[in-house]
Amino acid sequence: MPVANPSHEVSVEIDGHIATVEMHRPPHNFFDVDLVRAIADAYHALDAEPGVRAIILAAEGRSFCAGAALGGDPAPDDEAEAPALTGNPHLYAQGARMMEAETPVVAAVQGAAIGGGLGLALTADFRVAAPEARFASNFARLGFHHGFGLTVTLPRLVGEQRALDLLYTGRRVRAEEALEMGLCDALVPLDELRDKAREMAQEIAESAPLAVRSIRKTMRRGLADAFRLATDHEQVEQDWLRQTNDFREGVRAMAERRTPDFTAT
Template structure:
């Protein structure tokens, strides 16, 4: 495992902690490492539940757009396809996952949070599917997972406004399961995972497989479409302006080209 993913056992609970503070941007290597960590948890009979956590200000602020910007369009598409292939593996894991969200979960970081079964957050947490503000199309399977979780209309509102919502708002619409103080995030996530881990392990795997039946396939089909849309949008002037305006913390001056 790379140094930016720390793995530790707490009884029957495995903790995967992203260590790329402060914003924990992901790339292909990090998503592959998380998928490998979940595979290892699946293969370990002593592990019955997983906590996905992060060190730093944000849970995950999304993809590292700075990586590979000098590459050709085809190279960028190939790299993103490889990343989405690894992301699809997250939805094929067999053990329940609790995400501990201590800060922002933005863009693909929101997608990562929604790969988990449950989310523990705090009032300081922020959630945004900010793709359209970047001149981009949603990815990471969010066109499946976000409507599944909060309903089509609420998901559309998040996608088409790119607005950020608070921890309290996320709890009210069912985006998170529990809200605690920021200092209690890790302990609350561990407590929920430990409660799950008290149950019979074979029954846990069987029941979760029934509840998530077909999800990995739906995400795979969604990411294929998401990739196609992202690939042409990535080459537009609006996308370049979206990334620039976001970095400069100002509204984008979009021209529709």
């Protein structure tokens, strides 16, 4: 059953006890503050729906979310974080609102989750991935500092050492490795992705809803506050790095599809 949508770029549909919140910015679902706000609004509206016990976060197109909006039309194969638009305090405030929502979320990751898109995926309780999925915190490759709360969410899932590996190198992680390290919780063929996400959501929905929310509140206690503190610091670091030659070189190299020549200036 479709419900009133918070945005034409975010749809909400309720089927039984499960709601699907879907992003509609294909092919890569680059985000901005409006898109993140619409997702947060949808989550909080669904918290108030007594019949909704679990949410599936999904995306239309080839990528789950390939980072922040570039402000123009990206090239067809462009899947890179747009660092000039990260560090937005309003965007991060909406991300924190997502973290404050009460209903469990299963993300269905069909393709790239890159930069801030990785941060978006990690706000969910669980992630189901297709073999086509890949995950990367590519900020350091752009001369930039990571954002969207990855300071908190990434080591919470994969541990400090693996988080440092991903943050320092910016390397891409294929779905099989993501499953092994804990970035995703299930790996299924692309044509089974939504069904598997629904299966996981249905298992949650079959438990007592008040108990599930109580357990989730306990297990995620302080996470939204930690997210806010982390993004405050991430923004400070992003602000000064944005003024460096390395940042400018990283952005140029990304646009020109070449290896950057960083100078530590």
